[in-house]
Amino acid sequence: MNLEDEFAHHRSRLVAYCYRMLGSLHDAEDAVQETYLRAWRGFAEFEGRSLVRTWLYQIATRVCLNALRHSSRRLVPSALGAPGTDPDDLEPRAPEATWLEPFPDHLLNADPAQVVQTRQSLRLAMVAALQYLPPRQRAVLILRDVLAWRAAEVADLLGTTTAAVNSALQRARAELARLDPAEDQFGEPDEPARRALLDQYAQAFERTDLAALEGLLTQDTRWEMPPIPTWFDGREDVLRLLAAKLRPGEGQRRMVATSANGQPAFAMYTRGRSGAFHAHALQVPTLTKAGVSAVLAFHRADLFPLFGLPTDMPSRS
Secondary structure, eight states: OOHHHHHHHHHHHHHHHHHHHHSOHHHHHHHHHHHHHHHHHHHHHHTTSSOHHHHHHHHHHHHHHHHHHTSOOEEOGGGSSSOBOOTTOOOOOOTTOEEOOOOBGGGGTTOHHHHHHHHHHHSHHHHHHHTTSOHHHHHHHIIIIISOOOHHHHHHHHTSOHHHHHHHHHHHHHHHHHHOOOOOTTOOOOHHHHHHHHHHHHHHHHHTOHHHHHHHEEEEEEEEETTEEEEEESHHHHHHHHHHHSOOSTTSEEEEEEEETTEEEEEEEEEOTTSOEEEEEEEEEEEETTEEEEEEEEOOGGGGGGGTOOSEEOOOO
């Protein structure tokens, strides 16, 4: 395998690694681009002293750590404060906030083994929790617990000792346990129930069927809408929000299935005056056996092309 092919072989995994570090696909792709530029420039000095994989991750880690020195932590709205209760009193923006972004699963090159292996570590709740860790602890935890590198390998990559790596890993694990990013205390439904729940969820939105949504959402469901900082906690308040913001009637929305962060997702389009449908939000629901326990609805039309989706769709004939 020549160098160019080897770089291409590692690209999707490097993008996923940098995404976990930075919480943004845009930033991750920039970091990988910078990694490859540095690698090409420095290859004459590389001389095969380590595996190309180790060398690339070492460069990528340095690029990410440097980026994190000059940027703020990626957030979800629930990290900013208490939930709202009035759907007519939505804060339009939070200028100081830098928001977490979703990760399109197709960037994993449709490798089923890789999708399964990385699913839990790419879930939005996990990536959001990782943002609370100091950057070097974040790198240690991802390299050790997600990528399964040996402590000695990580120590060599970071230019530190194995004891320091093990200490950082212990602190990182303790902080994650405190944050408790586990979303599925009721467990995920099996595949037939999962498929049925997703179908019912999409149909309820397309029909503006709030009664059906009430039956699908858990009592303690949470609804977040970055970049809108206001969020809602509990089925009653979430349904009040949806009743206020969803235009009534069938045919006002289209829900297109996709996948983000190893989770099912929907691109929601809303119908305009011309009859065409326009990108509105990318919804990533969290499924449990009890129902939909959380939804992150990214209100950003610019995310749709990253998922291979158009921003506008013609009306149904």
